[in-house]
Every structure is written in structure tokens, then in C-alpha cells.
Amino acid sequence: MKMILKNAREQKGFKTREVAQLLEIDQALISKFESGTRKPTREQIIKLASLLDIDFENLLIVWLKEKIIHEIGHEELALKALHLAEIEIQNIKKADTSIILSTLQNVLDEIEILKTKIQSFQQFELHRISKILELEFTYESNRINDNSLTLQETKAVINEGLTIGGKTMREHLEAVNHHETISYIKDLTQKNSVVNEKEILTIHNQILRGIKPEHAGKYKSDSLIIREMSSFFSWFETNKSTLHPILLASEAHLKIMTISPFESGNIQIAHLLMNWILIQNGYVFATIQGDNEHKNEYFSILAESQNKNDKSIFINYVARIEKDNLQRAIQLVSQ
Incomplete structure (x- = not known):
């Protein structure tokens, strides 16, 4: 690691004192990191990777490797211990997922029953359900972001291209952009396109087109x-x-909101990505209602999950939302 840090610093043209000043770390520590006589903390690794343009994941792996070697590298049974540690880490990861699934299992079972029932509907019924849920998803998603268009106004803007008096251009564009982005995501789903950076950036571009x-x-x-x-x-x-797709979609949403990678549109991207994953796996939109009560609940649960570092809180919430929306879809057929 010492050579990685030194080479990266020299490539950036920084002196050790400049790195120390920028990161608010003692200059002597920087020199010790590069000589290998002192190991940086995890927080310092994050700062160094960012400043010196070093791949964070690779640097963290090297840092962890050196910590392990420092602790047990000279032990005669080190390799056997590492093998057992690897097995235990894998078991811990499986156990964490199993605990979440066990608390969710009843809801997940109910969701699968509802999903199967919807898949038994006629094609024309599925098409009608899809159109209604897409409109509601656009309307509620924009409401969360303080768009004042009503459901009927949103429908008129999307389907008839009308301009609603007293509403801003931004609000009109949000409705149109969101609707077109849903169409794009459905097209990606039909093509079995994978979730990747290129598509996420394309979706973000569509959402903010003409707005920011x-x-x-x-x-x-x-x-x-x-x-x-x-x-x-x-x-x-x-x-x-x-x-499980519900867990994958929920965690993806939670991670995007935690990283907050964009100047604008993080909530929209988190919602769209979550629902792209759900649609890919045969579920309906997990639409979160945008009135004050439901919006406050969403932000409260999101914050609680992040503050407690407990993803199960948010996963349970999304599972409940998905179940409610599946039931809503079934009710639409009987109307």
C-alpha cells in the first residue's frame, strides 16, 4: 500500500505537506504511510483515495489485507485460520439475509400469491392495470417532490399534451419526463437489459431534461x-x-439515497431504480403516495434505517408498499 499511496501522490504532483494540509492530517503521518511504518485508519483511506484518485475499493482491499498480515501473517497456522474466517464471514452474510427473510417471509408469501393471481389475468386486463398504475406512479412520485399537478391534470398533460393554467413549466416537464422514463424502463425490461451505470445516467438525464x-x-x-x-x-x-427481488430493490433504493450521487433527482432515481428491479422480476410498481402523511412516513423510515444502519426497517416498509400495490392492481380488475 505504501507504494500505491506514494505513486499516486507523485502522479498528482503533490508534496507530502500539501496532502497533509488538504486532508488535515499531520505531515509526519503521510510520510509514515508512504514508508510503511504507520497504517492509515479507514477514514484516512477514504480521504486519501478521494484526493489521490485511487480506486477506493482496491485500496480498501489492500488495506484490509495488510491489517490481516500484520495480525496473523507470521502465525504458523495463519492460512488455516484464514480459511475458517472466510467460511465464517460467508455464514454471517447468509445469516443476516436469512434473519431478514424470516421476519419478512409471511409478507413475501402473500406477495407471491398476489403476484401469481395478477399473472393469471387476461392480456387486456394487464394492459389496463399497467396504464393506471403507471399514471399513479408518475403522479405520486412527482408529488413527493412537491409537484402540485393533480392526478387528472397529470393525465391530461401526459395523454393529451395540455398545458394546465397556474402550473409551472417545471411541473409539466416533470410529468412528461417521468412518464417517458417509465416507457424507457419498460423497454429495457423487455430487452432484458442489465442495470448498469450507463442506463442509470441515461434515466437521470431523462428525468431532468429541460429542468436542470x-x-x-x-x-x-x-x-x-x-x-x-x-x-x-x-x-x-x-x-x-x-x-430476493424485494430485498434487492429495497437495498438498491437505500444505497442510492445514502450515496446521494446527484446534485438533483436522487429521490426520483432511487424510486425508478427500485421499480425497474421489481418490474424486471414480474412485480408491479411499489408506488409511495406523495401526500404529507405518507411522504413523512417514507422519509422517517428511510432516516431510521440509515441512522440505525438497519436495512431490514426499509425492506419491511417496501414489502408492505408492494403488497398494497398488488392488492390495488387486483381491485382494478373488479372495477
Whole structure:
């Protein structure tokens, strides 16, 4: 690691004192990091990776490796101990997922029954349900972001291209952009396109088109954000085939809101990504209502899950929302 840090610093043209000043770390510590006589903390690793444009995930892996070697590298049975530690780490990860699933299992079972019932409907019924739920998803999602268009006004703007008196251009564009983005996501789903950075940035660009073009389709100007999003996509690739879709969609939403990679549109992207994953797996939109009561509940649960570092809080919430929307879809057929 010492050579990684030194080479990166020299490539950036920084002196050790400049790095120390920028990171508010003692200059002597920087020199010790580069000589290998002192190891940085995890917080210092994050700062160094950001400042020196080092891949955060790779640097963290090297840092962890050196911590392990320092602790047990000279032990005769180190390799056997590492093998057992690897097995235990994997078991811990499985156990965490199992605990979440066990508390959710009844709801997940109910969701699967509802999902199966919807899949038994005739094609024309599914098409009608889809159109209604898409409109409601656009309306409620924009309401969360303080758009004042009513449901009927949103429908008129989307379907008839009308301009509503007393409403801003931004509000009209939010309705049109969101509706067109849903169509784009449905097209990606039909093509079995994978969730990746290119598509997320394209979706973000569509959402902010004509509203905040200077921010559309771009992350914040922060190298740490790029590293965190790279880690996010690595996490997604690792878990997309093993996690239950409800868990995967919920965690993806939670991670995007925690990273907050965009100057504007983080809530919209988190919602759209979550629902893209759900649609890919045969579910309906998990639409969160945008009135004050439900909006406050959403932000409260999101904050609680983040503050307690307990993803199960948010996952349970999303599962409940999905169940409610599946029941709503079934009710539409009988109307």
C-alpha cells in the first residue's frame, strides 16, 4: 500500500505537506504511510483515495489485507485460520439475509400469491392495470417532490399534451419526463437489459431534461461519489441473482439515497431504480403516495434505517408498499 499511496501522490504532483494540509492530517503521518511504518485508519483511506484518485475499493482491499498480515501473517497456522474466517464471514452474510427473510417471509408469501393471481389475468386486463398504475406512479412520485399537478391534470398533460393554467413549466416537464422514463424502463425490461451505470445516467438525464440540464445525466463533481457508485454496481452484480427481488430493490433504493450521487433527482432515481428491479422480476410498481402523511412516513423510515444502519426497517416498509400495490392492481380488475 505504501507504494500505491506514494505513486499516486507523485502522479498528482503533490508534496507530502500539501496532502497533509488538504486532508488535515499531520505531515509526519503521510510520510509514515508512504514508508510503511504507520497504517492509515479507514477514514484516512477514504480521504486519501478521494484526493489521490485511487480506486477506493482496491485500496480498501489492500488495506484490509495488510491489517490481516500484520495480525496473523507470521502465525504458523495463519492460512488455516484464514480459511475458517472466510467460511465464517460467508455464514454471517447468509445469516443476516436469512434473519431478514424470516421476519419478512409471511409478507413475501402473500406477495407471491398476489403476484401469481395478477399473472393469471387476461392480456387486456394487464394492459389496463399497467396504464393506471403507471399514471399513479408518475403522479405520486412527482408529488413527493412537491409537484402540485393533480392526478387528472397529470393525465391530461401526459395523454393529451395540455398545458394546465397556474402550473409551472417545471411541473409539466416533470410529468412528461417521468412518464417517458417509465416507457424507457419498460423497454429495457423487455430487452432484458442489465442495470448498469450507463442506463442509470441515461434515466437521470431523462428525468431532468429541460429542468436542470446542467446536472442531467451527471454525478456530483466528487471523485468519492464515483468510487461509491462503482462499489454500488459491484454490489449489484454480486447480489442480483441471489437476493430476493424485494430485498434487492429495497437495498438498491437505500444505497442510492445514502450515496446521494446527484446534485438533483436522487429521490426520483432511487424510486425508478427500485421499480425497474421489481418490474424486471414480474412485480408491479411499489408506488409511495406523495401526500404529507405518507411522504413523512417514507422519509422517517428511510432516516431510521440509515441512522440505525438497519436495512431490514426499509425492506419491511417496501414489502408492505408492494403488497398494497398488488392488492390495488387486483381491485382494478373488479372495477
